[in-house]
Amino acid sequence: MTVPSDRYANDESDGPTAAFPAGAFDSSGFTAAESVDTRSGPDARPADQWHGSLDFGLFVLRVALGxxxxxxxxQKFGLLDGPGINGFAQVLTSMGFTGPTTLLAWVTALAEVGGGALLVLGLFTPLGAAAVLGVLSNAVYSKFDSGFFAATGGFEFDLFLALAAFAVLFTGSGRIAIDKNTPWRRRPWPFGLAALVLSAAASAAVILLCR
Structure with missing residues (x-):
C-alpha cells in the first residue's frame, strides 16, 4: 500500500504543540509536573498557584506547633514558670538520661525555641521541623514505659506533636511563609526526607550516648 507523500508534510510533531508546550519536558525526557496544566478553558490555571484553604491550613499548623x-x-530557660536549665537537667536525670544532662538541657531548649521559631516564620521549614521532631522523638522514647495516655504520664501528647512535625516535613511550609519561593517549599519530598534522616540520626545519637 502506498502512503501519499504529502500525508505528513505539515506534521509538526517534533515541535511544541498545544498539548505539550515548549519547556514541558526536562532533560530526561519526562514531563515536568509543574510546567504542564492538562486542563483548558476557564478551569486552566498556572502551576504553583495560590491555594487559599490549603496554604492557610499549613500556616495554622506551623504556627500552632512552633x-x-x-x-x-x-520554660527550660526559666521563663513562663519553667524549671530553668538546671531544673530541666534534673528532670532529664529522673527520666533515665545519664550523660551530660546540663548540656543536653541546653541543646533541647535551643532546639525547641529555634525549631519552633523557624516553623512559625516558615523559614528553613525542613530544618525547623527536623529539630522539633528530634526532641519529640526522644520524649516519646523516654515516656514509652509510662504508657500511652498523658493522664498517666504517657507519650500521647508528645506523639501527636511529633506526627505534626513529621507531616510538615513532607507538606512543606505552604505559601504563607518566608520559604514560599524556595525549592524545599515547591518540592518538599526530597528535602523532607533528608531532614528526617538528620533528625533520626540526632535522636539515635542522644539515646545511645546519653542513656
Missing part, C-alpha cells in the same frame, strides 16, 4: 515548642523551650 508556638507550643517555643513556649516549652522558654
Amino acid at each position: 508556638g507550643l515548642m517555643i513556649a516549652h523551650g522558654l
Whole structure:
C-alpha cells in the first residue's frame, strides 16, 4: 500500500504543540509536573498557584506547633514558670538520661525555641521541623514505659506533636511563609526526607550516648 507523500508534510510533531508546550519536558525526557496544566478553558490555571484553604491550613499548623515548642523551650530557660536549665537537667536525670544532662538541657531548649521559631516564620521549614521532631522523638522514647495516655504520664501528647512535625516535613511550609519561593517549599519530598534522616540520626545519637 502506498502512503501519499504529502500525508505528513505539515506534521509538526517534533515541535511544541498545544498539548505539550515548549519547556514541558526536562532533560530526561519526562514531563515536568509543574510546567504542564492538562486542563483548558476557564478551569486552566498556572502551576504553583495560590491555594487559599490549603496554604492557610499549613500556616495554622506551623504556627500552632512552633508556638507550643517555643513556649516549652522558654520554660527550660526559666521563663513562663519553667524549671530553668538546671531544673530541666534534673528532670532529664529522673527520666533515665545519664550523660551530660546540663548540656543536653541546653541543646533541647535551643532546639525547641529555634525549631519552633523557624516553623512559625516558615523559614528553613525542613530544618525547623527536623529539630522539633528530634526532641519529640526522644520524649516519646523516654515516656514509652509510662504508657500511652498523658493522664498517666504517657507519650500521647508528645506523639501527636511529633506526627505534626513529621507531616510538615513532607507538606512543606505552604505559601504563607518566608520559604514560599524556595525549592524545599515547591518540592518538599526530597528535602523532607533528608531532614528526617538528620533528625533520626540526632535522636539515635542522644539515646545511645546519653542513656
